[in-house]
Amino acid sequence: MSTADIDSRYALAIRQAAKKGLDAKAAREETEPGVYRNIVLDLHIEVDEMRVAPDTDKAPTCSIPLLPTCALLLKRMGIQREEAMEILKDVMTQALDMGKDATKSLLSDMGVADMQERLKEEVIAKLPRIPVKGAVKVDADAVRVSLKSMTMDD
Numbered sequence: 001m002s003t004a005d006i007d008s009r010y011a012l013a014i015r016q017a018a019k020k021g022l023d024a025k026a027a028r029e030e031t032e033p034g035v036y037r038n039i040v041l042d043l044h045i046e047v048d049e050m051r052v053a054p055d056t057d058k059a060p061t062c063s064i065p066l067l068p069t070c071a072l073l074l075k076r077m078g079i080q081r082e083e084a085m086e087i088l089k090d091v092m093t094q095a096l097d098m099g100k101d102a103t104k105s106l107l108s109d110m111g112v113a114d115m116q117e118r119l120k121e122e123v124i125a126k127l128p129r130i131p132v133k134g135a136v137k138v139d140a141d142a143v144r145v146s147l148k149s150m151t152m153d154d
Contacts, residue, residue: 009050012050012052012136013045013047013050013138014045015136016047016050016136016137016138016143017045017047017138017143017145018145019138020138020139020140020142020143021045021140021143021144021145022145036152037152037153038151038152038153039150039151039152040150040151040152041147041149041150042147042148042149042150043145043146043147043148044144044145044146044147044148045143045144045145046143046144046145047138047142047143048139048142048143049138049139049142050136050137050138051136051137051138052134052135052136053134053135053136053137054134055131055132055133055134056131056132056134057129057130057131057132058129058130058132059120059124059125059127059129059130060124060127060128060129060130062124062127064119070088073088074088
């Protein structure tokens with residue numbers, strides 16, 4: 001049976017019940033690696049309340065590509081390329097050792113945080129917005145899953 005055979009609200013409730021009502025991480029820890037075939041489960045699922053938010057849109061997310069940015073910097077450095085490579089290596093190592101608060105302070109002090117905001121306003125904000133499906137929420141306490149029967153080929 002595919003989800004096309006099930007009313008979309010019930011399909012969402014099943015998915016959310018499986019996510020919220022069962023501890024999949026603990027189950028994975030207890031399951032040996034292998035191939036398991038023809039698993040048939042007869043379940044009883046109760047979901048007290050499921051909230052589906054309306055669809056929205058958002059500005060596209062974007063990450064500055066670190067390595068191409070470094071390559072462009074080195075290209076512009078010309079004869080100072082080797083010195084720039086050493087400086088980049090040194091500052092990357094230093095950045096890896098920085099804590100979150102020190103990083104935030106550095107970005108603010110050096111104007112990088114402002115530059116990032118300007119990029120968002122002047123470049124990213126002009127890109128077409130991306131549609132986003134509304135969130136589906138179910139409280140874990142509002143879900144009960146009970147197993148009536150199960151079979152599996154060995």
